[in-house]
Each structure stands twice: as C-alpha cells, then as structure tokens.
Amino acid sequence: MADKVREVAAEEAERLKALTTEAVKSQAYLYPFKGIYHFAAHRSLWRPLTSRLASTLTLSVGVTTFMFVFAYLPQAAIMAFTSGPLAAITAALLTLSESSTLINLISRTFLIQDALIDTFDGTLVSRECTDLVSDSRQVKAGSDPMARLGKLVTKPLAKLTPSAIIRYLLYLPLNFIPVVGTVIFVLLQGKRNGPAAHARYFQLKGWSKTQREEFxxxxxxxxxxxxxAAFVLEMVPFANLAFAFTNAVGAALWAADLEKSRNTAPALREQAKKAQ
Known part of the structure; x- marks a missing residue:
C-alpha cells in the first residue's frame, strides 16, 4: 500500500510539474495585465464602462459594504478556530470573494453583459480581427473600433447559470482551511473562470460544445x-467591475493572438514548401 501511495504521489507530482510548465510557457496569466494596459491606452474602449459607471460603482460599493458589515465578523469568528491568527486575513479574502461573486452575478445579469461583449468585440476589431467579429455582428467602416460595432446578429451569451453559483457555494468551505484552502479555492475559481472568459470567442468561432470542451x-x-489572475483582480474592492472590463480586453487580446498564430502557421508551412 505504501509503495502504491508513493507511486500515485509521484505521478501527481509529475502531472503538476507538466501543467505548471505548460502554464508558464503559455503566458496566459499575463493577459489580464495586458488588458489593463491596452484598456488604458485606448480611450475608445472606455465607453461601454463609462456608460454604466454610476450604476456599477453604486452596486459595487453597496454589495461590498453590506458583506463586510454583516458577513465579515461572523466568518472571522468561525475562522478563528481553524485559521488562528490568520483568521482576519482569511475572512477578509472570503468576504471579498463573496462580494465579487454577488456583484458579478447581479451586474452581468442586469447591467453589463452587453457592454462586456462590446468591449471584447471592439478589442478584436482594434487588433484587426474584423473578419472574426463580422460573422456575428455588423461592422462598419472607420478608424474607431467601438464606433464600428453595429447590431448583433447572433443571440446573446447565456448569463451566469445556477449551477455555477451552486458550485461556488460548494467550494466556499475550503476557505476554512488556513492558507492552503484559500489557494485551492482561488485555483478552482480560476479553472472555471478561465474558459468562461472566452465564451464570446467560442461563439464567434461557431464552435460546438464538443469543440469548446476539447480546446x-x-x-x-x-x-x-x-x-x-482575472479572479484575483476582480476581488479588489470597488474596482472589481472595472477589472471585469479590462479582463474582457485581456481575453480578447489572447483570442486575437490565437487567431494570428492559427493564420500564421499555415502561411509558414506554405512558404517552406515553396522554398523547397
């Protein structure tokens, strides 16, 4: 039995090492931060956010304040038995995570879903991926990527599903495990949120559910x-909705790079054949 345990542990360690190496090579974790820079440098991308700034700020401040007033102290008291001196920090992270989830649920359902789609599509247009966007919506002529976006011709993306909320609630108790539990919780949220950030990209590609899952x-x-990376940014109090927009920009930048790499590879193979 001991040998079997060591064998399984060694296999899992190798798998984790391979996944870590793959993650580092992909540099996907940089895109949320590239999204911040790109968003700041392109004022036209600000319009979807600024058009909903008052309502989103009010929602963010209201939900975060409510959660810290009514949920922080009870959770800190419970975590004092499991996390000891780290209870205050762990409870704060948990409360921020809960606030972020509530804000995202409410805002994406009622306030910003269309604005995030516009931001994603506008970023793709700014990166010369017009052909990809034009299959899903009208794209006009011009130099301003946001002004070029016309009416959507595909159905809107599905909003946050009840199953996602239930899964989040099931993961919450992990935060009662000091440090390690919170890290695992964030990793699990990242595993779910990462593919969700490219839901619009998959829609633009016209991929089936099987194709999306395989990719x-x-x-x-x-x-x-x-x-x-995106989840941690969206945990920042009062700035989480702004980061929701910059994360949409980062996801679009990543999609644009994926498209360019796909288009470049066949061209390079063709050039190699001609050279031979």
Missing part, C-alpha cells in the same frame, strides 16, 4: 492561470 481541455493550464 479547453487541451489548454487547461493556460485557461486556469488566466482565470486565477
């Missing part, structure tokens, strides 16, 4: 690290 499985490490 995500093949790039699981990259999507997890992207999702972790």
């Amino acid at each position: 995500v499985e093949k790039n699981q490490a990259a999507y997890t690290t992207f999702g972790v």
